[in-house]
Amino acid sequence: MRRFFFYLILALIFALLQTSVFPLFFSPNWRPSLILLLVLYVGLREPSLRAVVTCLFLGAIQDSFCGHSVGLYLTVYLTILLIVLGLSEQLNIESSPLLLALVVGGTLVENLLLWFYLTVLADSAPALHILLPGVPQQLIVNLLAALLLLALLARVKRLFGLRRGFTSLIVAGRAHVS
């Protein structure tokens, strides 16, 4: 339960960053989708049931800060999470390059699903006109944000003495080199 609330608070902080801080410095296409990164992380790290429940709340938070119809990001993030859960059983989830590959895949799938739902269900045909040019920038900023967050996570875990998951590999690797 503690982890669940931790993810929710983190998602709220990310949402505030995305709505109030990033707009001061970056144009829309250059703002990272931090909550998507959180969804990917939850999909890799948490048991299926907890991951699904957390993802629904993360989608609802994103919906509250975005657009005008609740349910869009609930659907999109849930789809992405189910794909990640399916993949996590097949792949080595301890690998940090895998997480970066998932960020690329997640960003592409997010844009594809947004386009699909906005065009087919919401009749917002110009959405493609907005989404498509922004995909390369979204890929770059999401990758950069993921790298930064991974580095931050490794530092936090080192500070608090936690050594689990793929961040432990980064920490162990650095310790081994030094």
Next chain:
Amino acid sequence: MLDLFRRYRFLFLAVLLLLVTVILYSYNLRKKTTTTFFERAVLTFAAPFQSAIDSTSDSVKGVWSNYIWLVDTRQHNLELEKENAELRARLNQMSEYRLENERLKRLLAFVDDLDMAALPAQVVGEDASNWARTIIIDKGTSAGLKNGLAVVAADGVVGRIIKISTNSARVLLITDASSAVASLVQRTRTRGVARGRGEDLSVEYSLRSADIQAGDLLVTSGMGGIFPKGLPIGRIETVEKDQYGLFQRLSATTTVDFSHLEEVLVIVGNPL
């Protein structure tokens, strides 16, 4: 007599010399601007020495005050730096107030032209996604706002409120892909629907036969009951006509610069 002179020789010479100097002084008093040969010679001789001494003195004074006698300099420097920072901050604040004042004056002028009750609000946030175009304003139901109210800025239409809470509201911008505003080309009164495309607008359903040119002003038509009639929406940028078809393809740039939007007006009432 000679003995007397010999006895008081020194005194006589001293008095004589004194008299000569007095006479000389008296003579020179009448010729104040004339420089005597002696004076010239002395000045000429002394000048290089004076310069040398002066420059040496300056150097010594400089070394003394700049490198040796520095008792209060650091403290003084810190105080000045602090004062400088405070003055800079105050200057920036003043500049910010001046710009805000200018923007609010323009908004007030817009309200006067509008002849409708309007409530000013600050933009406090933007959309969390990169594709939706919404903003968050700092007024909500506690200020009397409700869903569907039109939001404008000094340059034209901004959008309409789609979600509201006690102290904030979300505004769907006219550039959002799901936004459609009934519009008129001001010059020819040609009707159309301005739809958002992220950064600009496409104008749909404008008859192919209508005379529309780049640069024409697009205003609200008043249809739909959300936006009052005649508010600026954008300027026509491109006009494309196919060989066949009922409508022409138009694109327009918004009159409002959404990337620098800080204050808006929510139209809360009927015409005054």
